[in-house]
Amino acid sequence: GHAFAQDSFELDPAQAATAEALVAEALESDLAWSIVESLTTEVGPRMPGSEAEVRARAWGEALGQSLSFDRVTIEPFTMPFWDRGELEISITSPYTQALHGSALGGSGASPRSGPVESDVVYFRDINALTAVADGSLEGKIVFVDGDAMVATQTGAGYGPANNRRRIGWQHAERAGADAIVVRSVGSDFHRNPHTGMISSMDGEWANIPVIAISNPDADHLRRLHHTGAPLAMQIRATAGWHGDVTSGNVVLDIVGSELPDEIVLIGGHLDSWDLGTGAIDDGAGIAITVAAAELIARLPERPRRTIRVVMFGAEEVGLLGARAYAQQHAEEVGNHVLATESDFGAGRIWQLVSNVDAAANPAIDAVGQIIAPLGILRGGSNVPGGGPDIIPLAMAGVPTVRLNQDGMDYFDLHHTPDDTLDKIDPEALAQNVAAYAALVYLAANMDVEFRTPAEEAAAEE
Amino acid sequence: GHAFAQDSFELDPAQAATAEALVAEALESDLAWSIVESLTTEVGPRMPGSEAEVRARAWGEALGQSLSFDRVTIEPFTMPFWDRGELEISITSPYTQALHGSALGGSGASPRSGPVESDVVYFRDINALTAVADGSLEGKIVFVDGDAMVATQTGAGYGPANNRRRIGWQHAERAGADAIVVRSVGSDFHRNPHTGMISSMDGEWANIPVIAISNPDADHLRRLHHTGAPLAMQIRATAGWHGDVTSGNVVLDIVGSELPDEIVLIGGHLDSWDLGTGAIDDGAGIAITVAAAELIARLPERPRRTIRVVMFGAEEVGLLGARAYAQQHAEEVGNHVLATESDFGAGRIWQLVSNVDAAANPAIDAVGQIIAPLGILRGGSNVPGGGPDIIPLAMAGVPTVRLNQDGMDYFDLHHTPDDTLDKIDPEALAQNVAAYAALVYLAANMDVEFRTPAEEAAAEE
Ligand SMILES: [Zn+2]
Ligand SMILES: [Zn+2]
Ligand SMILES: [Zn+2]
Numbered sequence: 001g002h003a004f005a006q007d008s009f010e011l012d013p014a015q016a017a018t019a020e021a022l023v024a025e026a027l028e029s030d031l032a033w034s035i036v037e038s039l040t041t042e043v044g045p046r047m048p049g050s051e052a053e054v055r056a057r058a059w060g061e062a063l064g065q066s067l068s069f070d071r072v073t074i075e076p077f078t079m080p081f082w083d084r085g086e087l088e089i090s091i092t093s094p095y096t097q098a099l100h101g102s103a104l105g106g107s108g109a110s111p112r113s114g115p116v117e118s119d120v121v122y123f124r125d126i127n128a129l130t131a132v133a134d135g136s137l138e139g140k141i142v143f144v145d146g147d148a149m150v151a152t153q154t155g156a157g158y159g160p161a162n163n164r165r166r167i168g169w170q171h172a173e174r175a176g177a178d179a180i181v182v183r184s185v186g187s188d189f190h191r192n193p194h195t196g197m198i199s200s201m202d203g204e205w206a207n208i209p210v211i212a213i214s215n216p217d218a219d220h221l222r223r224l225h226h227t228g229a230p231l232a233m234q235i236r237a238t239a240g241w242h243g244d245v246t247s248g249n250v251v252l253d254i255v256g257s258e259l260p261d262e263i264v265l266i267g268g269h270l271d272s273w274d275l276g277t278g279a280i281d282d283g284a285g286i287a288i289t290v291a292a293a294e295l296i297a298r299l300p301e302r303p304r305r306t307i308r309v310v311m312f313g314a315e316e317v318g319l320l321g322a323r324a325y326a327q328q329h330a331e332e333v334g335n336h337v338l339a340t341e342s343d344f345g346a347g348r349i350w351q352l353v354s355n356v357d358a359a360a361n362p363a364i365d366a367v368g369q370i371i372a373p374l375g376i377l378r379g380g381s382n383v384p385g386g387g388p389d390i391i392p393l394a395m396a397g398v399p400t401v402r403l404n405q406d407g408m409d410y411f412d413l414h415h416t417p418d419d420t421l422d423k424i425d426p427e428a429l430a431q432n433v434a435a436y437a438a439l440v441y442l443a444a445n446m447d448v449e450f451r452t453p454a455e456e457a458a459a460e461e
Numbered sequence: 462g463h464a465f466a467q468d469s470f471e472l473d474p475a476q477a478a479t480a481e482a483l484v485a486e487a488l489e490s491d492l493a494w495s496i497v498e499s500l501t502t503e504v505g506p507r508m509p510g511s512e513a514e515v516r517a518r519a520w521g522e523a524l525g526q527s528l529s530f531d532r533v534t535i536e537p538f539t540m541p542f543w544d545r546g547e548l549e550i551s552i553t554s555p556y557t558q559a560l561h562g563s564a565l566g567g568s569g570a571s572p573r574s575g576p577v578e579s580d581v582v583y584f585r586d587i588n589a590l591t592a593v594a595d596g597s598l599e600g601k602i603v604f605v606d607g608d609a610m611v612a613t614q615t616g617a618g619y620g621p622a623n624n625r626r627r628i629g630w631q632h633a634e635r636a637g638a639d640a641i642v643v644r645s646v647g648s649d650f651h652r653n654p655h656t657g658m659i660s661s662m663d664g665e666w667a668n669i670p671v672i673a674i675s676n677p678d679a680d681h682l683r684r685l686h687h688t689g690a691p692l693a694m695q696i697r698a699t700a701g702w703h704g705d706v707t708s709g710n711v712v713l714d715i716v717g718s719e720l721p722d723e724i725v726l727i728g729g730h731l732d733s734w735d736l737g738t739g740a741i742d743d744g745a746g747i748a749i750t751v752a753a754a755e756l757i758a759r760l761p762e763r764p765r766r767t768i769r770v771v772m773f774g775a776e777e778v779g780l781l782g783a784r785a786y787a788q789q790h791a792e793e794v795g796n797h798v799l800a801t802e803s804d805f806g807a808g809r810i811w812q813l814v815s816n817v818d819a820a821a822n823p824a825i826d827a828v829g830q831i832i833a834p835l836g837i838l839r840g841g842s843n844v845p846g847g848g849p850d851i852i853p854l855a856m857a858g859v860p861t862v863r864l865n866q867d868g869m870d871y872f873d874l875h876h877t878p879d880d881t882l883d884k885i886d887p888e889a890l891a892q893n894v895a896a897y898a899a900l901v902y903l904a905a906n907m908d909v910e911f912r913t914p915a916e917e918a919a920a921e922e
């Protein structure tokens with residue numbers, strides 16, 4: 001016999017065969033491509049809280065109704081609306097040259113009396129800026145350099161590079177600067193700024209323009225700085241907050257046949273930044289998860305558990321849809337048996353990680369065996385996460401898995417004008433659908449508890 | 462004995478050795494890199510006829526004086542000034558979305574009374590547009606699609622794709638359209654418009670906005686068109702002509718020791734479009750040819766003939782500097798023994814072609830042998846050309862050669878915001894300098910007539 005019998009799990013042969021059939025069907029299907037093509041073309045960019053996001057929800061509702069879902073619901077929530085406004089940014093000394101920049105989410109505006117025009121103080125990196133004394137940059141524009149983000153499969157370069165975007169403004173304001181300009185958090189060498197959110201400080205947002213410029217523009221400023229020439233900039237920005245608006249999550253359910261209250265939750269976020277058309281971030285995630293669920297819904301029988309696809313609203317400005325979902329579903333959060341999100345582009349999946357009860361790991365391993373022919377490795381079994389919009393659920397104890405995508409070029413495109421449909425490889429997209437379909441089908445059908453039983457969890461505390 | 466003795470040419474062994482030493486030195490030198498870094502950083506973009514082009518000439522003059530040239534001259538000429546002005550272009554139906562566009566050189570403006578806002582008429586390609594009846598597009602905006610340019614080593618895709626940029630406006634105006642928008646002539650998939658000149662018609666330029674949009678934007682419009690949704694656009698453009706200004710060529714001479722009146726002419730163009738910083742077009746050509754000449758000027762002895770580096774002005778708007786040079790030097794055009802230009806980016810040279818007197822072909826072949834170790838093939842010996850700015854000289858009978866660069870990615874970057882220093886590979890740049898140094902040194906020293914003797918040329922006519 002096997003010494004670790006408790007560590008093995010036998011998939012039901014019929015379920016395994018169905019999962020394999022779903023993989024084969026998904027690889028031949030262009031459903032996900034059609035969905036992301038429709039979203040990016042017919043709705044286009046869809047800023048959190050905007051009129052375009054309203055149209056996106058209508059699109060999502062109509063999509064769910066046109067497919068095989070049993071229930072389609074829009075769950076509204078209220079949020080503050082930030083608008084990018086207009087931006088003009090240029091070097092004015094040693095000569096005039098326009099820069100390619102974008103206001104960062106949460107940026108303030110330049111004074112209505114006219115653009116900011118100031119000498120530039122150069123900081124080699126964010127650490128140099130955080131060391132400045134209070135009030136020491138009055139009347140200056142801060143430029144925080146750094147380096148182009150390191151491209152990796154896992155996206156490991158994002159966190160370190162992101163500091164200048166997130167907290168740079170807090171130190172610039174503290175020091176009295178008129179505006180702050182940072183090197184974009186991106187791994188590409190194109191004239192594209194990468195937008196994204198700044199971090200609020202005690203609930204407060206920036207009162208000054210907070211601008212990201214492209215890597216080539218940042219390289220240019222670095223070289224100009226090294227010539228010793230006086231460097232000055234002019235910035236006109238009209239970014240700012242505009243009161244409360246309604247956003248919402250779109251919830252698509254395939255109701256379980258035996259355990260309709262038990263929910264396997266997947267999804268992506270419906271909103272996008274406005275510079276591109278939100279193809280890889282996160283039209284792809286919407287398309288992958290809807291298509292995977294649809295393939296399951298077309299099977300002759302409903303799965304045992306409910307499969308729920310959530311199109312989260314307003315992810316980009318702070319997981320607002322995800323927080324609203326967790327709050328609005330607080331009473332049934334214990335019914336969410338497993339959750340995961342696709343929100344890392346449209347690259348091929350290369351790894352399956354999980355964070356479920358130890359007793360359920362063999363079942364996840366068995367799922368891993370089914371999707372291994374797709375080129376997917378079984379990774380760690382104690383990896384918290386599941387995706388940005390899953391964080392509030394995971395914090396409330398919902399077990400998670402994640403299908404890690406290859407992110408080598410994700411941060412070339414992320415939050416830039418280049419996030420457009422042509423960047424998606426249809427074959428990689430189909431591989432994603434295949435993996436999700438198999439995983440979600442099995443999770444919704446297998447006789448396994450992914451959640452640590454309440455008494456054990458209590459005992460561990 | 463050799464059956465074709467007249468077809469062989471023995472290089473002077475000392476000259477061959479010097480040429481090989483120049484190759485070795487050039488490969489180790491970062492002079493060209495320093496030059497293009499300085500031009501793109503310290504001068505930046507330099508539109509033909511602009512204040513920035515004045516600064517570029519001052520930069521070129523100072524560079525020539527700081528190096529080993531014997532004579533540095535600015536040769537002014539007068540030209541009409543076209544300014545890109547401002548552009549706002551967006552889809553207004555079926556929803557609002559900004560497009561990434563650029564006015565094309567020679568474009569007109571939208572009316573001062575307000576932006577053009579009209580329904581869009583879609584044309585699959587330029588041939589569809591040229592077939593329209595006079596007056597049939599009153600009150601419309603024309604969109605001319607086409608396909609992304611085919612990338613090739615030789616740039617062969619440019620001509621066919623260029624028609625929509627060059628002559629589209631002539632047919633749009635003839636048909637009464639309010640504006641014309643064309644798919645950029647570029648092989649990339651980034652949100653970068655490719656600018657460039659339109660063709661004048663009987664000396665007249667466009668009275669309507671003539672706009673290029675990026676390939677992803679054109680793909681987007683094509684998909685929207687296929688949905689059947691009504692497509693409308695709004696365009697505000699302030700492009701236009703602003704009277705005569707002074708431009709100029711900067712001429713750097715290494716005066717020949719024995720035949721100072723015989724000129725081997727090389728060069729590039731000093732002006733650039735304003736979207737990028739003119740690194741590959743044509744800061745690289747300036748850097749390659751100045752560096753190659755400088756290495757020759759640092760030799761213990763001056764070459765037999767004069768080596769002249771011309772930094773042509775105002776190339777982008779119609780070879781204005783080249784025409785002025787040919788006109789201003791019309792009386793000594795017969796003294797120009799050989800001419801060539803570097804103006805196809807900064808890729809490695811892979812081929813040497815020529816158009817000289819047949820009797821001189823073996824000498825060019827011998828030069829080819831010297832640069833063959835750089836990975837350069839000997840190509841055709843009856844290939845007219847020598848580079849855009851050499852056309853007026855070639856038409857006046859000046860023999861030409863050309864060192865063909867690998868253009869596989871040239872039209873990803875050409876005339877876009879992405880034409881920046883980071884796109885240049887220093888090793889490829891040094892390979893260019895090595896080939897030019899050897900070629901120009903040998904051409905300036907070898908006892909060969911490249912020009913077909915006058916009596917023979919007359920007999921051939
Ligand atoms: Zn995202
Ligand atoms: Zn995002
Ligand atoms: Zn050029």
Ligand SMILES: [Zn+2]
Nearest residue numbers: 734742777876
């Ligand atoms: Zn050009």
